[in-house]
Amino acid sequence: MSKASKSRPCPALGHEITPADCGEQRQSRLICPADCPHNPFAPANYSHLLEIEDRLDRLTLEKLSASTPDRTALEREISKATRQGLDAIHAFCVWQIFFAQDARQTTLARRWEKSGLAGLKNDERILLRSKMQIRVILLEIHRVLANGQVEGVDLLSANPTPMIFQDRSLAGMATRFATLLGWVYPLPHFWRLSGTAMVLPAVAQLAAPEIVREIVQHLGGPVTEPEMRRWLAEHFLKFSDAQTAVSLKRRQQMFAGIDAKFGKVVYELRAPFAQCRDRLNAVPEVHMGDLTPAENNEGFVEARDWIDKPGKSQPLTMPGGQMMLGRVLLGQSFWRLETMGAEKLARLRRQFERQMGERVRFSAERVDDLGAQLNAKGPAVNEPLVPPRLLENPEQIALASSRVPTLPPGTSLKNAEAEMLRAADQAFLNDSVPALGGLTPRQAALDPGWRPKLIQLMKQRVQSHDQRNLQTGRTDDINWMLRELQLDELDFEPPPWRPPPPKLEHDTEDSETMPELDEPVDVDPNRPPAPPLPDQPLDIEEASERLEDAMELFETAAEAEQELRASGATLLEDAEELTRDLMTEADFCFAIPFLLQIWFALVPSGCRAPEIDFEELGKNFAANLRELEKSAKAATPQKLQAFFQKGPQPEMMLVLLGAFIPASTDAPEEIRPSPDAQPVILALLKTVVETLDAALRRK
Numbered sequence: 216m217s218k219a220s221k222s223r224p225c226p227a228l229g230h231e232i233t234p235a236d237c238g239e240q241r242q243s244r245l246i247c248p249a250d251c252p253h254n255p256f257a258p259a260n261y262s263h264l265l266e267i268e269d270r271l272d273r274l275t276l277e278k279l280s281a282s283t284p285d286r287t288a289l290e291r292e293i294s295k296a297t298r299q300g301l302d303a304i305h306a307f308c309v310w311q312i313f314f315a316q317d318a319r320q321t322t323l324a325r326r327w328e329k330s331g332l333a334g335l336k337n338d339e340r341i342l343l344r345s346k347m348q349i350r351v352i353l354l355e356i357h358r359v360l361a362n363g364q365v366e367g368v369d370l371l372s373a374n375p376t377p378m379i380f381q382d383r384s385l386a387g388m389a390t391r392f393a394t395l396l397g398w399v400y401p402l403p404h405f406w407r408l409s410g411t412a413m414v415l416p417a418v419a420q421l422a423a424p425e426i427v428r429e430i431v432q433h434l435g436g437p438v439t440e441p442e443m444r445r446w447l448a449e450h451f452l453k454f455s456d457a458q459t460a461v462s463l464k465r466r467q468q469m470f471a472g473i474d475a476k477f478g479k480v481v482y483e484l485r486a487p488f489a490q491c492r493d494r495l496n497a498v499p500e501v502h503m504g505d506l507t508p509a510e511n512n513e514g515f516v517e518a519r520d521w522i523d524k525p526g527k528s529q530p531l532t533m534p535g536g537q538m539m540l541g542r543v544l545l546g547q548s549f550w551r552l553e554t555m556g557a558e559k560l561a562r563l564r565r566q567f568e569r570q571m572g573e574r575v576r577f578s579a580e581r582v583d584d585l586g587a588q589l590n591a592k593g594p595a596v597n598e599p600l601v602p603p604r605l606l607e608n609p610e611q612i613a614l615a616s617s618r619v620p621t622l623p624p625g626t627s628l629k630n631a632e633a634e635m636l637r638a639a640d641q642a643f644l645n646d647s648v649p650a651l652g653g654l655t656p657r658q659a660a661l662d663p664g665w666r667p668k669l670i671q672l673m674k675q676r677v678q679s680h681d682q683r684n685l686q687t688g689r690t691d692d693i694n695w696m697l698r699e700l701q702l703d704e705l706d707f708e709p710p711p712w713r714p715p716p717p718k719l720e721h722d723t724e725d726s727e728t729m730p731e732l733d734e735p736v737d738v739d740p741n742r743p744p745a746p747p748l749p750d751q752p753l754d755i756e757e758a759s760e761r762l763e764d765a766m767e768l769f770e771t772a773a774e775a776e777q778e779l780r781a782s783g784a785t786l787l788e789d790a791e792e793l794t795r796d797l798m799t800e801a802d803f804c805f806a807i808p809f810l811l812q813i814w815f816a817l818v819p820s821g822c823r824a825p826e827i828d829f830e831e832l833g834k835n836f837a838a839n840l841r842e843l844e845k846s847a848k849a850a851t852p853q854k855l856q857a858f859f860q861k862g863p864q865p866e867m868m869l870v871l872l873g874a875f876i877p878a879s880t881d882a883p884e885e886i887r888p889s890p891d892a893q894p895v896i897l898a899l900l901k902t903v904v905e906t907l908d909a910a911l912r913r914k
Contacts (some may be wrong), residue, residue, distance in 0.1 A: 222441075226251050227455035242341045242403050249404040255338050256403045258362055261381055264342075264402075267415065271339045271346075279312055282323055299452065305410030306451040312351055314448050322347075342402075349400040349409060352428055354380075356389045363404065365389050370424045371440060377395040387713055390681035392674035392705075394423040396447070396454070413455055416462065417675050419607045420650050426605065430457045433602035457600040464596045466877055468609035478560035480552040482567075487572040495543065498570055507846070510544055510855045517545040521563060543567070548834035550575065559583070589873045596672060605783050608650075633691055636683075640676075640696055648672070660700040673697065673705055681710055686713070686889035690870040715799045715889060727801060742782065742823035748911045758816075758867035762874075765815035775811045784824035786814055786903070792829075793836050794895055802892035807899055809875065817865070817907045825910035832906050839905075840898040863908040871900055 222231040227245040234253075241247045247254040255263045283289045296303040312323050324347045332340050352369040359365055363383035368375035380399070385408060397412025415423050428438045429449075434457060436446040441859075447454060484491055496503055496519075504518035523540040541554030541563040552567060554560050560582070568575070644656050651659040651668055659665040673696070680693040690712055697706045753761065769775040779786060790810055791803055818824065846858040859868045875897065879888050888896060 223253060224286050239337050240532065242603050245610065247403070254403075256341070258364065258381055258404060261363065261383070265337050267342055271335070271342050274307065274334060274339070275343070276311060278327060279308070279323060280327065282326075282463070302411045302413070302455050303452050305398070306448075309349060309410065310449055313347060314445070337835045345407075346400050346409070347867075349398055351396065351444050351451065352399050352400070353415070353423055354378075354395045354397060354412070355423065356391060356395075358391070358394050359386055359389050359713075361711070370394065370422075371427070371444065375903070379405045379624050380408060382408050387406055388685070389710065390685065391707055391710065392678045396427065398448075410838075413794065414608070415458070418461060418465065419605050420671070420673050421605070427454075429602045429604050430454055433457070434600070444665060453600075456597065460597045460600040460607045461602070463594060464598065464601050464606060465757050466610060467590055467593060467596065467605065468816075470586040470590040470593070470877075472609060473586040474556040474558060475589075476557040476560065476582050476584050476886050477555050478553070478557070478561070478580065478582045480564055480580045481578040482550045482552070482571075482575040483578045484548055484550065484574065485576050491550070491571065491574050492517070492545060494571060494574060495545075498566075499819065500524065500540070501543070504542055506544070509861055513544075513546075515544040515546045515551070519545065521566075523559075540566075549578065585873075588869070590878065602784040604701075635690065637691070640693065643676075644696065644699060656700055660702065668699070670702060673700070673702055679703065685710070685713060686715060686887075687891070688715075716800060742821065745818045745822040745825055745911055748817065748908060752864050753867055755866040755870065758864065761816035762812055762870055765812045768815055768820055772808055772811065775815065776807075778820055779811065779814060779824075782818070782822060782824040784814065784818075785829075786824075786827075788809060789829055789832055790899055790903070793833055794899060797895045798892035800891070802888045802896065805879070805886060805888045805892075806896045806899060808870065808894070809901060813867075813871070813900060813903050813907065817904075817911060825907065827906055827910055832902065835906055836899060836902040839902050840895065843894050843901075859897075861899065862905050864904050867904060868901060871904075872897070875900070 221231050223237060224230075224243070225232040225237065226248050227241075232240075237253055241251075241254060242256055247256070249257050250259075251257060252259070254260060255267060278574065280286060292307065293304065296307040311786070314322060316322055318328075324343065328344070328347070332343065335343065351371075353371045355375075356365055356367040357369050358367075360379070363381060363386045365380045365382065365386050366377055368377060368382065377858055378399075381402075381404075393582075394415045395412040396415055398409040399406050400409060401407075415426055420428050421429070429442075431443055431446060431454065432438050434450065434453060436450065437443050464780070498521070500522040502520045502522060504520040506515055506518045510518070520542055521540045523538045540552075540559055544551040544553065552563055554562075554563050568577075647653050647655055650672060651665050654662065654665055656669055656672075659669040677693055677697070682690070683689070684691055690709070690710060694706055696710065697703075769778065776787065787807065787810065790806070794803055794806075816911045843858055859865070859872055862868060879893055
């Protein structure tokens with residue numbers, strides 16, 4: 216007697232069905248519900264869908280290769296796109312398969328479908344037909360749901376309607392009102408993102424659709440909806456390059472407009488030290504300050520903090536904090552004023568000289584324009600790609616330092632920061648806002664003409680709030696502001712608590728693990744040793760040149776890592792071990808390019824790695840981290856600058872700092888290092904520079 220065929224209940228038919236019939240009919244001849252356990256397109260079976268998608272992608276690429284008359288030319292194009300990155304390779308393949316037409320105006324996918332989709336199973340046929348509907352959208356995220364789902368709308372649509380997306384990676388990093396330009400296609404129970412998506416930051420006080428239209432029109436594309444979508448599909452990489460150029464140019468504007476002139480003014484004492492000190496102490500705004508070890512080594516014996524008088528628009532500070540005008544370093548025969556900002560330096564000099572009179576005499580002054588230095592080291596901008604309108608309303612930043620009081624017992628720094636931000640949010644509701652024509656947000660909410668601009672500003676505020684929660688692990692609420700302003704259209708529930716994003720990739724494809732760093736590599740024992748460093752520290756020109764050359768040695772970070780390990784170095788493994796408990800994997804990935812850049816700036820490619828003791832590396836790292844934290848708590852740029860310039864390669868550290876600051880603030884939010892991780896990374900970079908310098912001088 217033969218065994219009866221196994222069967223399974225079919226909710227679509229209302230009776231049992233064989234697995235074979237299920238596999239050949241689901242979602243084609245049968246309308247399968249989302250809760251069917253055998254439906255691979257159900258949200259609960261998302262991992263199974265990814266497996267089907269992997270198989271289909273391989274078969275589709277094989278079909279593309281087999282259908283191309285000139286395979287050599289195709290391989291060259293794919294190789295070129297691969298070198299340009301994930302954006303380029305995905306856009307190239309999608310265009311060739313789903314958009315490019317032959318003489319009969321038929322795409323490869325359509326020709327394959329007409330031939331019967333030979334070689335594909337039912338599930339793969341369903342998925343391919345879904346992918347044939349792929350298009351570029353401007354996704355604005357509204358809600359982060361459970362089970363890896365996100366709800367949003369397409370802002371390029373004339374009538375945006377809610378769309379549910381199934382994507383674990385996106386759900387792990389999504390924030391309300393973030394906007395992404397990317398590829399999507401519909402599936403029976405949700406939408407799916409494909410390949411890569413680029414984050415559109417706020418620009419020139421314009422809404423995201425306006426930014427897209429400005430770039431497309433500037434590049435010669437159409438701005439009507441269907442034509443613009445197709446143009447974006449064909450020119451996705453060009454649009455990405457233009458967006459990058461806009462960000463770089465606006466960063467140049469920001470640095471050019473920032474008052475980041477760090478000034479030092481030296482005075483010779485013309486009266487006894489005690490008499491001069493008493494005169495200075497008589498100023499009500501002058502308080503006792505702390506000296507750094509480096510300042511002690513320079514011969515200064517005391518320090519004073521000069522508090523700034525409250526102005527019309529004081530920068531944000533901790534509760535009870537006081538904005539500083541500058542510092543005064545007291546030596547037995549010379550005193551030095553220090554502050555950040557040309558305007559502050561002028562005021563500090565006037566007040567100091569008025570108070571001290573003939574007791575002091577001006578000796579010397581030095582002003583370093585840190586903003587100009589950062590701009591000079593920034594990457595070149597492809598300016599023809601930048602629409603002029605997107606350079607309007609450049610971002611303005613005011614640098615300031617504050618004197619932070621000791622926190623009350625039981626109050627953490629993070630809680631104090633949260634309280635400070637909430638107070639700023641409360642004040643914002645009643646402050647005059649230039650972007651709102653001078654109205655307060657409460658007034659703009661009642662004005663039909665200004666309400667749309669207020670909605671845009673509040674979207675940005677909510678997005679920044681969600682991103683800060685995600686990075687810090689907090690769950691602070693900001694919806695109270697939306698309710699007070701009666702912005703019901705923005706009142707979506709906040710995202711659930713999530714760990715920091717576990718990956719670095721710019722795309723939204725699911726990837727549950729990061730690439731391993733310990734892939735075995737053959738080490739050549741006959742490599743020559745690395746040449747010793749010059750006796751004197753590298754000047755800023757040579758340090759910059761070495762770091763820039765290191766970036767150009769390899770086309771990809773993977774190639775750089777391969778050469779690093781081939782030299783016998785364990786730098787990345789050691790650095791990961793040192794920081795494992797201090798920052799997330801995503802934060803460490805942000806640090807990797809800087810570590811590679813430092814290594815190949817000091818150790819030429821092809822050389823044998825210098826010997827580095829892990830225990831010594833760990834001790835140096837712990838010491839640098841402690842000193843950096845102490846300098847940061849002092850809340851003065853002078854102490855931070857002294858920390859980074861204290862060491863064997865001060866100019867190299869200045870160049871690295873100039874690259875790290877804009878990278879950590881301008882990077883897409885999903886790869887930006889958390890505030891807690893940034894000092895850890897900086898301490899790590901300084902440690903590697905110092906340890907390598909010592910190893911390359913060791914006999």
